[in-house]
Amino acid sequence: MSVRVRFAPSPTGFMHVGNARTALFNYLFARHHGGKFVLRIEDTDVERHNEEAVKVIYEALRWMGLNWDEGPDVGGPYSPYRQSERLDIYREFIDKLKEKGLVYECFCTQEELDRMRKEQLERGEPPRYTGKCRNLTEEEKERLRAEGRKPVLRFKVPEDRVVKFNDLIKGEIEISSRQLGGDFVIVRSNGMPVYNFVVVVDDALMKITHVIRGEDHISNTPKQILLYEALGFEPPQFAHLPMILGPDRSKLSKRHGSTSVREFREKGYLPEAFVNFLALLGWYPKDGKEILSMDELIEKFDIKEVNSAPAVFDTTKLNWMNQVYIRNYPIDKLTDLIIPYLEKAGFDLSQFDREWLEKVVEVTREYFTVLSDAPTYMEVFLKDDFEVEPQAKEFISEDPNRLKVIELFLEKLENLEGELSSDSFKRLVKEVGKELGVKGKNLFMPIRIGLTGRMSGVELPVLVELLGKERVLRRLKNSLSKIK
Structure with missing residues (x-):
């Protein structure tokens, strides 16, 4: 099969x-x-x-x-695939149920149904339709129509029937027909057939072999099985998630x-x-x-x-x-997905070439939980004119040598011949530390603040190599002016 x-x-x-x-x-x-x-x-x-x-x-x-x-949108052998376009098909099967005497018109108003339900609850009974309209005569129906009442169509639920089905997830399930709330509606008063009826017709005609759906549909399954039987269809196998x-x-x-x-x-x-x-x-x-x-x-x-x-x-x-x-993720595809988030955050990406942008994604992606995190972590590469965070300014002000670290590093960089690389960056930092007699946090943190305005972030050798000498110089001058 x-x-x-x-x-x-x-x-x-x-x-x-x-x-x-x-x-x-x-x-x-x-x-x-x-x-x-x-x-x-x-x-x-x-x-x-x-x-x-x-x-x-x-x-x-x-x-x-x-x-x-x-x-x-793609069609198929059992089209149409929208229920609103299948109404003629449903009418044909409604007529079959009428011919078999398995349905009847119900003229009860919503107020009558509410009252019926209330009385049952007061007696401690589960709410169910009593079958009040099951045996109306033609004269009674005509009189109710003359009052302006529009009937619904109800399916006759067999008395004292136990509906059994083997659920592929839940196992054997048995539900008594007395638990189904009485004869249920299959066509509304506006002539529109309801879910439990149309789903049976559609699944049968579309040759559906397995119905996999949420467990909130378990209560619908016995009603649908009764309709499959009434219409002469073989029920599919059910699995309720x-x-x-x-x-x-x-x-x-x-x-x-x-x-x-x-x-x-x-x-x-x-x-x-x-x-x-x-x-x-x-x-x-x-x-x-x-x-x-x-x-x-x-x-x-x-x-x-x-x-x-x-x-x-x-x-x-x-x-x-x-x-x-x-x-x-493949870096080119990931970059494609990230670009809209960067543009939405206001970054002008036209000034950066694609290969460079992909390198930035590569070195920052380990920090992302979701793609919308990208602007936060990539900003440090994309924006040279940044503000220095208050705690970073405070850190610099606590020790005069910390400002000197930034100033001396800037001076050495201006005198550097050739491009700034990861290796030349490390060499300059080492020289600054030696000349000022500082190391560790007092050496690296001022340089980080000078380059990013922040006290944490990506590794500095990676950052400077991607920024290049001119942008690093511009950043150091920008942050020095704001710190001073």
Whole structure:
């Protein structure tokens, strides 16, 4: 049997971490088995539909490297892949249920339903639709229509039926039909079919073999199985992924920080690191290796090894993983990704050549956690007219010799013949130390302050070699004028 899975988001908000993990696990499962990964847009909720969110879904999946085989923009043998374009198909299957006598019109108002629910709760019963409209006569229906009531269509849930299914992650699950809340709605009063109905029709017609989704859908599964049976379809296999929790073990939400894929992208997480991290939310390779390329994830991924317990979103681990990827990323690609952050921070990069910029990225990248850190650590290479930090000025003022170190170093540099290299820099510093009788912090810190205005940063020989003699001279004169 050829594996076919689908990622079917509702474009009512933005691509959340939970959606992204669901998409990834479907993709890995499909690729591991040489199957098809289908993208379907579930946009029947007209009131909450957001077309901008559709673009965000495409953008997020492409950024993560999850390319779909079939979908709204690429087509496929089971198109259309947007539910709003499949309404005629759904009507055909609604008619089939009507012919079989498995559905009926319900005219209950929201107020009546609320009252029904309230009374049940007061009696200590779980809320469920009582079937009040199940046996209405045609005359009663006509009278209710005359009142201006628009009916919904409800599916008749069989009494005392136990729905069983084998979940690939959770194992054997049994749910009594009495726990389903009574006869459920499959078509709204505005004529629009609802999720539980359309998803069954779509998955059946698109030959979906495995439905991999969040465990919040477990309660929907028995309703869908009843609909598969009613329509004469073979249900797919189900796998319900564990919830993703924040570090405090409550459901992951905005208060834990970023939760949308776009936010992680904008902060400067590399897609490879983000995907690698998501893959380990609920699944772990047998060999314990954590840094895994997409090809390795595809090769090793096994849905049966997914843990049924909730997964904790650990930002510290994501940061560590991103640092590992940044340090090993091809320098040309990394520079391409960093340039927009530098431009946004206001740096004019036209004055620097590309080869030089790549060298700066190379010597600073070990300090980055995310790409948006780049302006902070690269500023020292890009900006000659800097302010001297207050604590640095204070350090210089504590000992007259410290100012003399900067002045003597400047004098020796002005007399240096040829270019300034790492070796000639070390030689000049040694001469300054010898002549003034200073060493250690009292020698190197004043020079660092003279060159950067700061008391910490990259190694000075690396800095001066990349800056060159003219820029070092300019910096020393600039900082001396500000210290004095």
